[in-house]
Amino acid sequence: METKKFKDLALSRLGMGAMRLPVTGKEPASQIDDPKAQEIIDYAMAHGINYYDTAYVYHGGESEKFLGQVMKKYPRGSYCLATKYMASANPDYKGVFEEQLSRLQTEYVDFYLIHSVTDQSFRQYLDSGCIEYFLDQQERGRIRFLGFSSHASVENLAAFADHHAWDFAQLQINYFDWTFRRTAEEYQILTERKIPVMVMEPVRGGRLASLTPETEAELKAAHPDWSIASWALRWVRKLPNVQVILSGMSDMEQIRDNIATFNDSKELSDADEKLLMDVCRKFRSQVVVPCTSCRYCTEGCPAQINIPEYLKVYNTGKVDGHRAAAEQMQKVESAGKPGDCIACGACTGHCPQGIDVPALLKELTEMV
Ligand code: SF4
Numbered sequence: 001m002e003t004k005k006f007k008d009l010a011l012s013r014l015g016m017g018a019m020r021l022p023v024t025g026k027e028p029a030s031q032i033d034d035p036k037a038q039e040i041i042d043y044a045m046a047h048g049i050n051y052y053d054t055a056y057v058y059h060g061g062e063s064e065k066f067l068g069q070v071m072k073k074y075p076r077g078s079y080c081l082a083t084k085y086m087a088s089a090n091p092d093y094k095g096v097f098e099e100q101l102s103r104l105q106t107e108y109v110d111f112y113l114i115h116s117v118t119d120q121s122f123r124q125y126l127d128s129g130c131i132e133y134f135l136d137q138q139e140r141g142r143i144r145f146l147g148f149s150s151h152a153s154v155e156n157l158a159a160f161a162d163h164h165a166w167d168f169a170q171l172q173i174n175y176f177d178w179t180f181r182r183t184a185e186e187y188q189i190l191t192e193r194k195i196p197v198m199v200m201e202p203v204r205g206g207r208l209a210s211l212t213p214e215t216e217a218e219l220k221a222a223h224p225d226w227s228i229a230s231w232a233l234r235w236v237r238k239l240p241n242v243q244v245i246l247s248g249m250s251d252m253e254q255i256r257d258n259i260a261t262f263n264d265s266k267e268l269s270d271a272d273e274k275l276l277m278d279v280c281r282k283f284r285s286q287v288v289v290p291c292t293s294c295r296y297c298t299e300g301c302p303a304q305i306n307i308p309e310y311l312k313v314y315n316t317g318k319v320d321g322h323r324a325a326a327e328q329m330q331k332v333e334s335a336g337k338p339g340d341c342i343a344c345g346a347c348t349g350h351c352p353q354g355i356d357v358p359a360l361l362k363e364l365t366e367m368v
């Protein structure tokens with residue numbers, strides 16, 4: 001396993017994310033399948049992963065307890081624990097921290113994070129006194145390194161990063177978001193401040209593990225022995241300020257593939273990188289609908305469906321998954337719903353982009 005120096009530690013480049021551990025399939029839905037999850041952790045330890053990332057809220061609180069139990073058989077100094085405080089889950093940061101130490105069965109947390117700084121939570125974290133409290137816990141040796149994870153706008157990320165000299169931060173970075181969102185700016189903000197980056201969602205919640213047949217074929221032609229997910233991991237690994245790359249591994253196949261990637265020192269060449277960027281653009285254009293919101297289609301719709309807004313939801317579903325689409329769907333203001341479409345075809349005739357609206361509305365109804 002490739003490692004990278006962090007202060008006096010040699011951290012594995014691949015980190016084990018404990019937010020998507022295998023589940024039993026019984027209620028509650030987050031119930032961890034202990035034997036299967038334990039097999040994954042044991043395999044991770046046996047293959048040199050020494051960074052284990054959890055949070056107060058993962059698996060309804062069971063992820064921390066599970067890790068506390070399963071890691072007991074290993075010497076405490078042989079791995080690092082990372083966990084997080086989320087204000088919206090429980091504002092009592094002192095109580096939460098004590099509970100976390102107890103759940104994890106440890107006297108200290110190696111990497112402690114303010115969890116999910118967003119434009120909504122940003123002020124609460126700054127004003128509540130929690131950061132000062134955690135800095136004090138760090139002084140007392142109960143936290144080794146203090147950082148934060150962010151989903152905030154670049155402006156608020158920069159302001160939060162300037163609070164004090166953070167030891168590290170966690171960002172969502174993958175080649176897709178780098179191309180289509182402001183991820184590169186976020187990375188730059190941390191890099192300029194010399195804050196090492198832990199990466200979450202390098203494979204975008206699994207979305208980049210499987211592309212369209214045509215784009216996958218292009219990647220396979222270049223490197224037949226690389227999995228599609230490994231392209232995403234190799235791309236993130238090249239960024240110089242990236243420290244640990246987290247993967248929320250749910251089964252043995254994933255962890256075997258990821259470890260094989262990090263045991264392979266072959267980096268993406270410039271040609272590989274160019275190919276990946278081309279594939280990324282092509283993939284997006286193949287899965288999303290090119291609606292321009294011109295609204296030529298809406299006037300004649302007998303069901304009064306807000307077609308362009310629902311096509312945005314459709315695109316979200318294709319790129320971010322059905323849960324994100326379902327959430328966005330709730331916010332659409334429309335007299336008619338996608339399921340009200342009677343497939344009269346009036347809209348399609350007006351669409352300059354030639355979009356088959358009734359077919360997509362039907363697919364959207366099935367998706368969410
Ligand atoms: S096909 Fe559906 S969305 Fe299009 S105009 Fe007819 S009812 Fe409206």
Ligand code: SF4
Nearest residue numbers: 291292294295297351
């Ligand atoms: S006419 Fe076509 S491009 Fe314009 S809003 Fe309707 S679906 Fe989108």
